Amino acid sequence: MYSLLAWLLLMPAQVSVRVTVRNIQPGAGSIRVAFYNSDNTFLHKPADSLAAKAQQQTMTLTFKVPAGDYAIATYQDLNDNGQLDAGLFRAPKEPYGFGTGYRPHFSAPAFKECVMHLTGDTTVFVDLK
Numbered sequence: 001m002y003s004l005l006a007w008l009l010l011m012p013a014q015v016s017v018r019v020t021v022r023n024i025q026p027g028a029g030s031i032r033v034a035f036y037n038s039d040n041t042f043l044h045k046p047a048d049s050l051a052a053k054a055q056q057q058t059m060t061l062t063f064k065v066p067a068g069d070y071a072i073a074t075y076q077d078l079n080d081n082g083q084l085d086a087g088l089f090r091a092p093k094e095p096y097g098f099g100t101g102y103r104p105h106f107s108a109p110a111f112k113e114c115v116m117h118l119t120g121d122t123t124v125f126v127d128l129k
Contacts, residue, residue: 012066018123020060021074023095028054029078033061033126036071042111043073051077060123071114072099074126095128103129 019033031054034046041047047070050061054076075084075096085093090108098114116124 012068014064015067015118016121017063017065017070017072017118018060019063019072019074019099020058020123020125021097021128022058022125023128024054024057024059024076025078025095026054026056029076029080030054031059031061031074032077033063033072033074035063035065036073036111037068039111042071042114043108065118067119069115069117070099071111072116072124072126073114074098074128076128097126097128099124099126101127 017035021031021033024031030051032049032051034049036042037047048063048065050063052059052061073096075092075094077084078094079085084096087093098109099116100114102109102113104113
């Protein structure tokens with residue numbers, strides 16, 4: 001009994017994170033939102049992710065994740081091929097954004113540039129560009 005109680009007390013609290021994505025092109029592909037929880041996995045292997053058909057200019061996807069540090073990356077997969085298409089010099093060809101509003105200039109951002117500390121239920125706004 002005590003070990004179960006100790007385990008429950010040590011387990012990180014779950015937080016509800018509503019990610020509201022704006023500037024969507026309705027009817028064009030899907031919106032993909034990913035949560036990353038480490039520098040090693042950033043932009044490669046998300047801790048959690050969701051996708052939804054792009055139906056409106058603004059859409060909200062809700063996540064339940066353990067409290068902690070996360071970088072949130074979002075993009076509109078215009079051709080629904082499951083990846084962020086890139087062009088010359090690996091510059092994104094599809095609309096994208098990050099939870100902190102960070103806009104990289106010449107290369108992909110680092111985890112530390114996009115990380116957010118989530119301790120309670122919150123709403124994050126991401127503007128696609």
